[in-house]
Amino acid sequence: MPEPSTLSAAAPSFAVETQDVRKQYPGVLALSGLSLAIPPGEIFALLGPNGAGKTTWISLVCGLVRATSGRASVFGHDVVHDAVAARKLVGLVPQEVGFDPFFTPREALRFQMGYFGIRPDDARVDEVLGAMGLSAKADTNTRALSGGMKRRLLIAKALVHRPRVLFLDEPTAGVDVGLRRDLWDYVRALRAGGTTIVLTTHYLEEVEALADRVAVIDQGRLVTLDTPKELLARHGSRRLRVTFASALATSPGVLSEGLRAAGAEIDATGRVVTCPIDARDLSPVLAAFAAVPVPVVDIETQQPSLEQVFLELTGKKLS
Numbered sequence: 001m002p003e004p005s006t007l008s009a010a011a012p013s014f015a016v017e018t019q020d021v022r023k024q025y026p027g028v029l030a031l032s033g034l035s036l037a038i039p040p041g042e043i044f045a046l047l048g049p050n051g052a053g054k055t056t057w058i059s060l061v062c063g064l065v066r067a068t069s070g071r072a073s074v075f076g077h078d079v080v081h082d083a084v085a086a087r088k089l090v091g092l093v094p095q096e097v098g099f100d101p102f103f104t105p106r107e108a109l110r111f112q113m114g115y116f117g118i119r120p121d122d123a124r125v126d127e128v129l130g131a132m133g134l135s136a137k138a139d140t141n142t143r144a145l146s147g148g149m150k151r152r153l154l155i156a157k158a159l160v161h162r163p164r165v166l167f168l169d170e171p172t173a174g175v176d177v178g179l180r181r182d183l184w185d186y187v188r189a190l191r192a193g194g195t196t197i198v199l200t201t202h203y204l205e206e207v208e209a210l211a212d213r214v215a216v217i218d219q220g221r222l223v224t225l226d227t228p229k230e231l232l233a234r235h236g237s238r239r240l241r242v243t244f245a246s247a248l249a250t251s252p253g254v255l256s257e258g259l260r261a262a263g264a265e266i267d268a269t270g271r272v273v274t275c276p277i278d279a280r281d282l283s284p285v286l287a288a289f290a291a292v293p294v295p296v297v298d299i300e301t302q303q304p305s306l307e308q309v310f311l312e313l314t315g316k317k318l319s
């Protein structure tokens, strides 16, 4: 991974770079010195609990919110001092759905192109509507679109001017599995065409399926940044889950010293014990379970999940 460098318009190494950005709202420090550098062509995920600062960071890079301090650039264009150039390079799918209900998708896309100083081009409008599965609704009033179709239109609007960086702020919140998969395919195709993608999501499967790297943020700060695979390797562990025929709490000396030392925990029912395991040799821990004087009725291994990593890193559940 390239090291963050100083901002340079001549040869930008990063599609998006922020250096020590802070955002102070009255009474809330939404970002407290966040530095991130995203190379071109990456699919980069921002993960964090509600209120972590994800939307604020994206809004700041897209020029919708002004940082209290620090700097942000898009392909070397400072978002404040070179705002027009920076803005033209980004497309944003906002978290909140908001539309003028009296326009049709076709009109909305034509306006969007005009807004970016591009001549409205029906071929491009049709191409984007087609890609989003909205061709049949091109000339229908937006208020007559379903919720999922409105989300698709938001994505079409963010794409129509061919941005080099696409920000997707929870693009699949409340969206059915079919559309979610379609969107993943589309995001991969965009990246194959050279677009850099930044997305926030509360679906960890989305991060695992798509992201090259993931930044976990909490309270406006970076907690960790790595590939999903590395995060899992560093923080996740496989676990053994053993179910007993009856609650262990009633048996004397249920968990041996060895099991407790290995980090075994009993759930609230008293019947299920989970224990982190070292993949190389399961025999000692299996022997320790076998020594418990209650019959084992089920045994399974659980793969590490990003959910577990996230919980460990932030102490919070994701959603």
Ligand SMILES: Nc1ncnc2c1ncn2[C@@H]1O[C@H](COP(=O)(O)OP(=O)(O)OP(=O)(O)O)[C@@H](O)[C@H]1O
Pocket (backbone or CB within 6 Å): 025, 026, 028, 029, 030, 048, 049, 050, 051, 052, 053, 054, 055, 056, 057, 095
């Ligand atoms: N316009 C605003 N005025 C005041 N406070 C704000 C404003 N926008 C955001 N905040 C606060 O800044 C913090 C970060 O909010 P932000 O929307 O960036 O979080 P988020 O990570 O996107 O959360 P979520 O997962 O819920 O979308 C929150 O405490 C929020 O209440």
Ligand SMILES: [Mg+2]
Pocket (backbone or CB within 6 Å): 054, 055, 056, 095, 169
């Ligand atoms: Mg948000």
